[in-house]
Amino acid sequence: MAADARLAEAERVQQSHFNASRREQGVLGHVLLQYALAREIGCDPGAIRVSARAANRPRINAPGGELPRFSLSHSGPWVACAVHATTEIGLDVEIVNSTRDFIAISAWLFGPEEHDWLLRQPDRAGAFYRLWTGKEALVKLSHQIGRPSALHELRFAIEGDSVGAPPPAKRWHHEQTSSGLALSLMSVAPAGLVRIQPIDGPSFSALFESATSGRNSRK
Numbered sequence: 001m002a003a004d005a006r007l008a009e010a011e012r013v014q015q016s017h018f019n020a021s022r023r024e025q026g027v028l029g030h031v032l033l034q035y036a037l038a039r040e041i042g043c044d045p046g047a048i049r050v051s052a053r054a055a056n057r058p059r060i061n062a063p064g065g066e067l068p069r070f071s072l073s074h075s076g077p078w079v080a081c082a083v084h085a086t087t088e089i090g091l092d093v094e095i096v097n098s099t100r101d102f103i104a105i106s107a108w109l110f111g112p113e114e115h116d117w118l119l120r121q122p123d124r125a126g127a128f129y130r131l132w133t134g135k136e137a138l139v140k141l142s143h144q145i146g147r148p149s150a151l152h153e154l155r156f157a158i159e160g161d162s163v164g165a166p167p168p169a170k171r172w173h174h175e176q177t178s179s180g181l182a183l184s185l186m187s188v189a190p191a192g193l194v195r196i197q198p199i200d201g202p203s204f205s206a207l208f209e210s211a212t213s214g215r216n217s218r219k
Contacts, residue, residue, distance in 0.1 A: 025074045030058060032081040033070060040068045040083050071140055075181070082185055090141030090186040092133040096176065102128040109151070113158045120161065129182035130174050131156065131163065137184040138169055145188060 030050040038045040041064055049061040060067055070083045071091035080093040102124050106115045114131060121127035135151050142149040145168060157164040165172040169186040175196070176182045183196070 025079055026052070028079045029072045029074060029081065032079055033058060033060075033072060033083075036081045036083045037062060037068060037070065040085060069144070071137075071144070071185075073136075073140075078179075078181060080183065084187065087187045087189045088141060088144045089188075090137040090139070090144060091184070092136035092140065093181055093183045094129055094133050094136075096125060096129055096180050096182050098125045100125075100128075106131075111155045114156055114163075117158045117161070117163060126176060126182075129176065130184070133182050133184035134163075134165055134172060134174060134186070137172075137186040138165060141169060141186045141188065 033050055034045045034048045037048050037060065041048075041062060043063055047063050050058045051061075052058060058072075068083045068085050069088050070081065071089050073080045073091045073093045075093050075095045078093060078095065080091060082089050082091040102118065106118045106128060110118065110131060118124060118127050118131065134156065135154050138154055139149060139151050147168065155166060157166060165186060168188050171187045171190050173185040174183065177196075
């Protein structure tokens with residue numbers, strides 16, 4: 001894949017241990033991260049260098065002072081990235097698969113109150129992915145702030161038909177898109193307006209060329 005050849009050497013070594021699909025997700029995720037950080041910082045994407053490290057979280061070299069907080073997620077062919085200027089965040093995106101056995105998975109993974117809440121929901125697929133992506137996003141957030149939690153340890157607050165995220169999350173944004181995706185974003189402080197910007201294939205090709213132009217000039 002042409003994009004793979006443009007990765008930094010350290011990133012190519014790490015990505016080579018994954019299959020082709022995972023390598024492609026890694027490449028696209030890092031390019032998307034360049035674009036998102038550049039928009040937040042106000043610089044050209046080519047000025048931002050993204051490379052992998054052992055903890056599986058990208059290392060960023062960018063102009064200016066403190067970097068925005070960020071989180072990456074992928075599901076199937078989809079890659080998502082979230083950034084915020086000051087607040088730690090955790091992001092999860094999943095392709096909605098309505099054929100899964102939500103009840104069996106919930107009984108095994110969710111707490112009793114969460115499972116009972118799911119059983120009461122008319123849209124069990126939507127309810128399942130709300131909790132599932134919420135938990136995955138919260139796991140990522142917990143690692144970002146140095147208080148790692150496992151998914152099975154998290155229990156959400158159930159009050160009637162409403163469900164809320166436990167600490168350290170102060171805000172939970174969730175939505176399911178017309179493209180069949182469920183997305184959750186957790187933050188440790190009220191993060192203001194959440195704006196989702198889909199990028200299609202042709203637009204991403206142009207974005208890729210812009211974001212990687214700096215890499216080519218440094219070789």
